[in-house]
Amino acid sequence: MAQIIERISSVLKRICHAAMRAGRNPEEIKLIAVTKTVPTLLIMEAIEAGLRIFGENRVQEARDKIPEIMQRSPATNLSWHMIGPLQKNKARYAVKLFDMIHSVDSKGLAEEINKQAMKAGKIQDILIEVKLSPEETKHGIRPEGLFELLEFTSGLKNLQVRGLMTIPPYSENPEDSRPYFRRLRELLEEANRKGFPLKELSMGMSGDFEIAVEEGATMVRIGTAIFGERRR
Numbered sequence: 001m002a003q004i005i006e007r008i009s010s011v012l013k014r015i016c017h018a019a020m021r022a023g024r025n026p027e028e029i030k031l032i033a034v035t036k037t038v039p040t041l042l043i044m045e046a047i048e049a050g051l052r053i054f055g056e057n058r059v060q061e062a063r064d065k066i067p068e069i070m071q072r073s074p075a076t077n078l079s080w081h082m083i084g085p086l087q088k089n090k091a092r093y094a095v096k097l098f099d100m101i102h103s104v105d106s107k108g109l110a111e112e113i114n115k116q117a118m119k120a121g122k123i124q125d126i127l128i129e130v131k132l133s134p135e136e137t138k139h140g141i142r143p144e145g146l147f148e149l150l151e152f153t154s155g156l157k158n159l160q161v162r163g164l165m166t167i168p169p170y171s172e173n174p175e176d177s178r179p180y181f182r183r184l185r186e187l188l189e190e191a192n193r194k195g196f197p198l199k200e201l202s203m204g205m206s207g208d209f210e211i212a213v214e215e216g217a218t219m220v221r222i223g224t225a226i227f228g229e230r231r232r
């Protein structure tokens with residue numbers, strides 16, 4: 001317990017300092033604790049330490065963990081975010097489990113989430129994941145297709161697009177992520193000029209979140225720096 005408190009306060013302090021360096025209000029930045037592969041007991045400790053927003057990247061794992069944690073937790077204001085790639089056939093569960101889905105990158109997926117949200121009587125908050133690196137394996141829509149997708153989703157009544165998300169290519173040097181973060185912010189600004197009221201920038205992980213905050217992140221997704229190395 002002492003260790004997790006120490007790690008969380010160190011992460012919060014680093015977010016705070018990065019925000020101040022950039023002349024930003026640290027309260028604009030939400031910490032999403034990434035709990036994939038993290039055992040329930042450790043997540044309970046993080047809740048006890050004060051964290052409230054958690055990110056999972058697999059629907060199946062989330063279906064196993066979230067109900068158990070919600071039942072055991074004394075805190076009633078927990079929020080769960082889907083940060084990993086989502087298959088259309090899992091959209092039904094995702095809509096039930098998550099307050100925010102960060103990984104929408106196609107019309108087909110948006111349409112399916114909208115349909116499931118309508119059935120559930122819910123307006124689903126989503127982010128559009130943008131692919132800014134040339135790597136073939138990365139998910140996300142290319143910037144060239146972003147505004148068409150935003151146009152399309154604005155016609156879906158049970159979806160609310162809140163912002164953009166990206167994952168830069170892995171690098172040992174956090175500075176390598178900066179151009180990707182900056183590009184995502186520019187795309188958000190361009191979207192705003194075109195009349196799309198997006199606010200959120202989900203960017204930055206354990207290795208590069210300070211750079212992301214300097215470049216305008218409103219959500220940082222942090223696993224390892226809080227929970228330690230993952231086993232899988």
Ligand SMILES: *Cc1c(COP(=O)(O)O)cnc(C)c1O
Binds near residue numbers: 057084205221223225
């Ligand atoms: C695992 C994961 C993270 C957190 O990664 P860390 O390096 O452990 O902080 C953030 N975002 C996504 C999409 C992830 O899958």
